[in-house]
Amino acid sequence: MVLKGPFVAAGLVAALLLGFGIARATAPAATPAATSDPTTIPSHSHGGAVLGDLGGFSLSGAGFTLVPAAPPTFEAGVPRPFAFKIVGADGRAVTKFVPNHDKLLHFIAIKHDLSGFQHRHPELAADGTWSIPLTLPSPGIWRLYSDFVTLDPAGQQVPLALSIDATVAGNYSPLALPAAARTADVDGFTVTYEGTPKVNATQPLTFRVFSGGSPVTDLEKYLAAYGHLVVIRDGDLGYLHVHPEDQLVGGAVKFWLSAPSPGRYRMFFEFQKGGAVHRAEFTVDIQ
Ligand SMILES: [Cu+2]
Numbered sequence: 001m002v003l004k005g006p007f008v009a010a011g012l013v014a015a016l017l018l019g020f021g022i023a024r025a026t027a028p029a030a031t032p033a034a035t036s037d038p039t040t041i042p043s044h045s046h047g048g049a050v051l052g053d054l055g056g057f058s059l060s061g062a063g064f065t066l067v068p069a070a071p072p073t074f075e076a077g078v079p080r081p082f083a084f085k086i087v088g089a090d091g092r093a094v095t096k097f098v099p100n101h102d103k104l105l106h107f108i109a110i111k112h113d114l115s116g117f118q119h120r121h122p123e124l125a126a127d128g129t130w131s132i133p134l135t136l137p138s139p140g141i142w143r144l145y146s147d148f149v150t151l152d153p154a155g156q157q158v159p160l161a162l163s164i165d166a167t168v169a170g171n172y173s174p175l176a177l178p179a180a181a182r183t184a185d186v187d188g189f190t191v192t193y194e195g196t197p198k199v200n201a202t203q204p205l206t207f208r209v210f211s212g213g214s215p216v217t218d219l220e221k222y223l224a225a226y227g228h229l230v231v232i233r234d235g236d237l238g239y240l241h242v243h244p245e246d247q248l249v250g251g252a253v254k255f256w257l258s259a260p261s262p263g264r265y266r267m268f269f270e271f272q273k274g275g276a277v278h279r280a281e282f283t284v285d286i287q
Contacts, residue, residue, distance in 0.1 A: 054260050055161035056145045056239025062158050063089035066146055069129065072166035074136045082122075083131040086150065086162070093128030098149040098157055101223040101243070105148040107132060108239070109166075112141045113174035114232055114266040117279065139170025143237050161239050177234055177264060177283050184280040189216070191269060191280035195257075199286060202258040205229070206249065207269050207280075217251025222272035227253035234264040259286045 059066050069083035085093040097104035107130075109118040122132035136142050147161045183192045188211065195205040207227060209216040219226050226248055231240040238260070244253045253271065267282045
């Protein structure tokens with residue numbers, strides 16, 4: 001099976017995108033998901049990463065560096081433009097990005113206590129400057145991830161999640177991570193998930209959305225997928241961005257996930273219904 005791009009869904013069953021380009025695996029085309037042994041799904045990785053690797057720890061990766069236009073210091077609740085470039089090994093700003101899921105770059109902000117999640121899409125200027133008006137609502141340290149695909153000098157696609165920490169001065173009162181739960185309420189919807197993530201074994205994770213007690217089976221595509229799952233590890237803010245199977249499965253959104261380590265994670269499941277994007281959040285303890 002040829003992996004053409006970071007978001008190519010391969011095979012009849014499952015394409016797993018783990019680490020949003022840090023690593024990924026594809027399922028054998030002819031293996032029905034219900035009967036396959038998930039541990040036999042072959043992994044395929046690029047950039048020296050292996051299946052299960054997290055990203056988003058560093059300013060630099062694979063010869064590319066995130067360079068902010070100004071130190072990322074914010075005042076709580078005060079909007080401020082945040083601008084940055086992705087600079088290549090040649091010292092020049094990257095201007096070529098490969099579209100993935102309808103965008104050239106996905107920008108995620110989250111506070112170190114795993115609260116305040118934002119998923120945004122900055123604007124790219126011709127000189128390679130990305131910019132976005134950003135409001136960080138409360139004091140603390142915030143991690144800002146830039147998740148994109150670019151090309152190396154040989155023209156090969158390089159998926160990366162680079163990050164920088166921003167500071168918001170003031171009294172930081174970290175929120176306790178909510179207890180692990182399989183149900184979350186958001187915007188009048190109840191969202192549940194089935195499946196148990198395991199370490200180094202690819203497992204299905206299926207999210208269902210309910211409204212007024214009835215299943216919502218006509219979710220809409222958002223950024224070219226029926227759902228997006230960002231998973232952040234508690235303790236080091238390691239970052240995964242996973243995409244689901246191409247089609248809904250009985251109205252549900254099915255992902256494949258291999259956890260990189262035991263620990264606590266916060267999962268952010270985004271879905272669209274009625275033209276609006278909603279986000280359900282779950283804490284999960286992975287053994
Ligand atoms: Cu995005």
